Amino acid sequence: MNGAQSLVQTAVASGIEVCFANPGTTEVTLMAALDAMCGIKPVLCLTEGVCAGAADGFGRMRDWPALTLTHLGPGFANAIAQVHNARRAHSPVVNIIGQQATWHVAGGSVLDMDVEGLARSVSDWTCSSGQAATLGDDLRQAIESAAGQPGQVATLIVPADCQWEEGGRVELARAVRKLRSPNPANIEAVAARLRDSSRVLLLLGGAALREAPLRLAGEVAARSGARLFCETFPARAERGRGRPLLTRLPYFPEQAQPILASASDLVLVGTREPVATFGYAGGPRRLVPPNVAVHSLASAEENPERALAALLELLPKRSPVTRDEPAPPPCPSGALDVHSFGGVLAACQPDHAIVVDESATSGGPYALLSHGAKPFSHLNLTGGAIGFGLPCALGAALACPERPVLALQADGGGLYSTSALWSLAREGANVTVVVCANQAYRILRMETSRAGHRLGHASTTLTDLSTPRVDWVALARSLGVPAERVEDATDLAGRLETAFEEPGPHLIEVPL
């Protein structure tokens, strides 16, 4: 058994099901090993950012890694931005990078780059394999690092000679790191504050946004009067009717600060102290005011469900309060703007959809209106590297083929990853892509105004996507995805219904 075969068999034995790949010459032996072994689905992505974004989406929905397979420095470099998103999402991802034969590394080839440096810059765990005999064990460690809780990015660099040489051994990933038990002292401290103050704000993130801890957090809020907020960029939040209502902490500091300032205490559950995405002239340098006490009920490494359950035990019981269940949203008709757009989506999204949301400035109303939508998993951009939506939707659809996926895609970000449409078509993925075509980098225009600048020639040019207009319908069809453009809200509702009924991907262009 050669090294490549031991790697593939270790992956299969360890429950790896999918490999999002864009291979090159240093990966041909791995391809041959995939040929010889059933159990791993090879999914070709036309750019490596799509590989990484898809693995991110897969990991978020499965809590077990998919593989990416990329080619040397240039191939992996193309993936880095999307790997960064995955890392910030705590998605379990295992990257395999093919490398030159050990005796040809840094040998003057045109492809020479610092592959290990690039890998380390964006991975929680990195290893360069040195021989065929340890490849299986290297992969075992990578999978165990990635699949632990919280999920991590593990990157394994595999020289070509380690693939083709004999002596490979199959290993099995099993000893996976669990979330630690939370610190009882922290729980007691938070309980005391909840008893003493009516102005406690619970900020939930990460693993705390899954079904069970969310329900407990809802109960904590009901018993204590605390307010529930959600981090600004949640990787995966279980949302919709029947789930506790969370408000997302706003993006702009001037909107987030008053909320934080209104609290006596900020209690972090599964997340870190919130930080502004950008520093602006005049500050603030820190979002949380100094007079607000910050407590960590459970860090990202600690079990939020246990922490919340233990917290609940320390709170006085109250007679069950009938929660105000948000009404199912009515479906708007008439002209399309971001409000009617959000309303149609919230009304029409099917039960237990996975909503991959890179809607950017077009998604504000949807984020609120979808509180009353049918239960769904809401996946968001976590690391600020735009272009995550279409790849993530691909990965989520392959992870959960029985669930419909709705990808809300801003046009600017969508143009980063259009080739993901081709993979959606090839895989027959049940993804409905809705392109929010406002033909601008609108967020950047807002930021320019906020900075006190008037849009001149350069800043207009550099934020304009209308010249020429991108024809998303033709673009999607050119890559094998059926597509339509809609003109009003009723039209959108009808197209959504058809798209969810028919198998395979669809794209709907919505002028906004």
Added chain:
Amino acid sequence: MNGAQSLVQTAVASGIEVCFANPGTTEVTLMAALDAMCGIKPVLCLTEGVCAGAADGFGRMRDWPALTLTHLGPGFANAIAQVHNARRAHSPVVNIIGQQATWHVAGGSVLDMDVEGLARSVSDWTCSSGQAATLGDDLRQAIESAAGQPGQVATLIVPADCQWEEGGRVELARAVRKLRSPNPANIEAVAARLRDSSRVLLLLGGAALREAPLRLAGEVAARSGARLFCETFPARAERGRGRPLLTRLPYFPEQAQPILASASDLVLVGTREPVATFGYAGGPRRLVPPNVAVHSLASAEENPERALAALLELLPKRSPVTRDEPAPPPCPSGALDVHSFGGVLAACQPDHAIVVDESATSGGPYALLSHGAKPFSHLNLTGGAIGFGLPCALGAALACPERPVLALQADGGGLYSTSALWSLAREGANVTVVVCANQAYRILRMETSRAGHRLGHASTTLTDLSTPRVDWVALARSLGVPAERVEDATDLAGRLETAFEEPGPHLIEVPL
């Protein structure tokens, strides 16, 4: 004057004309400075790889840098693979990366990445600015580093507060590094070998492939009987009728080795000892056999024109030989395959075209047939990071608006950078894109066979671009570029003629 204004004014004063940009919030002050200052053309690229590839193409044609402007770690990460190509091409490129305010770097923002580490991994010169007062001087150094000979990649990281703070000072780049004088001892040694041996092989690369040194090299060959070869991946070679005939050193080691082994001496002019792109099982570990003496007439840092002129002085004069001028290639008709394809291109390309060649496996016959084409500049993939063709064509067209650009684009590589088509349309660039649509990663199928593997399910899937078929005509039109598909050689010749006559970009899909 704030820092951003001093940076933009330093750029204008130093002869920078174009900025290929995809900005974000940390770049709004730079955008405002561009608004306030004429002289730099802002060119929006929809992904950062296009920015970098375009700057590469611009630099190759102008020998003076364009700027790229990208956003933090994720933005620059997307550019890295194409920056690598530029670096290998010795293209002068200045990358400006916007960074968080100095007090917000590594502050926990979702966008936190090791920007400086990423920049260093692919740049010859890197600097993180620390204050507004030195921004102008930092850029001066960057331009001088990039614009020296040979060209380099210089990357300047500009924190947002250094942009918006006052105290900027305008500087002027002027002290640019020239190629060094070659070593007379090396020239004498080579002259001695040329007098003694009829089996000397001159391998030209880099700056030696420009007009003047090429003519001298042709004269050296005529006087000495030495054979002229060109490095496998020349950044820019002046070719076609009237220029000395160079054969490119083949890509596969088993084809390059016999050529090298037939020589007594290998003389390097403007390039390094050739190295196989990949190490294969069974070797070879070095391309040049041990019994072939290797001489450097001029390194990449030394002036090849002076070296060749001095060499010529040391060679016995001979009566001028009438060179066999390659015949103008006839234009084939009939069915299209890689031979007729190459023939039509060579026959139809207009005078003094810039041919940006990422034709991969479809371009072999063209490389030979174009020896007899009208004089042209031939730009090639230098660093193995595919997707360079369309961006490089954009940059070359903006560098030389008076010259027609022909982009020979393999479909696999083209799918990496499709959004460059949009920028071609927006800029009205005179680029004729010819897509070699063989619907496969054919090179990878060849490499799989060479490694002794039969294509199974995985390796077929991972090298197949036919399911679904990409409709390049619809794809180009969706991004604003007029496009047609051709069916035979005559059709291709006609479409090429039209495309070169009409202003603005065109795309021609050629099924191969």
